[in-house]
Amino acid sequence: MEKKIAIFQHVANEPAGYFETIFEEAGIQFEYINLYDTGEVPCRINASHLVFLGGPMSVNDEKDYFWLAQEKELIRRSAKTGRKVLGICLGAQLIASANGAKVYPFIQxxxxxxxxxxxxxxxxxxxxxxQFRVFQLHGETFEIPYRGRLLAYGDRVRNQAFSCRNALGLQFHLxxxxxxxxxxxxDLSAFQQLxxxxxxxxxxxESNRLCRRVAEEFIGC
Incomplete structure (x- = not known):
């Protein structure tokens, strides 16, 4: 299959950002699936790679956002087919939850x-x-799934990046x-803004440089 990326976007102001630049430079097609508009995951997804972006909701809010359950099922199916998965913030928590790990409120x-x-x-x-610096915006954390591998950790919130079979989850925003x-x-406080x-x-x-390393590994450049 020709490489093509499906990007699952949960809110309008959380796009793929710098990943778009890298995908475009590599000549790889990508398309957004705007769940905040459609409210559901398409039955058929013509893509070799899947990206799950962030959002303010919890992965435990399936009653309010039914597509969360659909995304988890898609992640589980992708593990069987070998389709590569990248999750960012909420996306990482979706990968963890889809693989049976607990996701719960923690330090902001x-x-x-x-x-x-x-x-x-x-x-x-x-x-x-x-050691490296990354941008964070989250109030929940996750346990590492069974057979998952911890890749990066923090002092206050330990589990920050992990791999699990075909999937890579990043709690932070590259x-x-x-x-x-x-x-x-x-909308943050004046102190936080400054x-x-x-x-x-x-x-x-440096964040952009690390983003490029993750993206190139993800798409196999």
């Missing part, structure tokens, strides 16, 4: 935070530095651009 993390690469890290994370960060920051405004020029170039 907002802005740029330091993480560590796990000793047992594989794939794109082999090329990550021992996809962000300056424009997206400004949009996400506008801190993010100060930190972003220091860390976003």
């Amino acid at each position: 993390e907002t802005g740029w935070h330091a993480l560590c690469r796990a000793v047992e890290a594989t794939g794109a994370f082999n090329a990550f530095p021992d 996809e962000l651009t300056g424009e997206i960060i400004r949009d996400w920051s506008k 801190k993010i405004e100060r930190d972003t020029p220091r860390y976003i170039a």
Whole structure:
């Protein structure tokens, strides 16, 4: 099958961001499935790769958002077919939940935070530095699924990145651009806005570089 990426978007202001740039440069087609408009996962998805983006809802809110259950089932089916899956924030929690791991409310993390690469890290994370900064915006966390592998961890919220068979889950946001960060920051407190405004020029170039490593591993460049 020719490479094609289906991107599952949960809210209008959480796009794939910098991943779009990398996919376009690689000449790989991608299409958005806007669940906030359609309310359901299509029966047939003509794609070799699946990306599940973030959103403010919980993976446990299936009664309010029925498509969450559909996404989890799609993730489980993809493990059998070998179709590659990438999950970001809510997307990572979907991967964890689809594989039987608990997802639950925890410490709120907002802005740029330091993480560590796990000793047992594989794939794109082999090329990550021992410590790195990423942008966070979440209030829930997840357990690592059975047979999953921890790839990166934090001091306050331990489980930050993991692999599980065909899937890669990132609790943090490597996809962000300056424009997206400004949009996400506008409703935060003045203190948080100032801190993010100060930190972003220091860390976003490295975040983009790490995003490229993850994207190229994901699409097999």
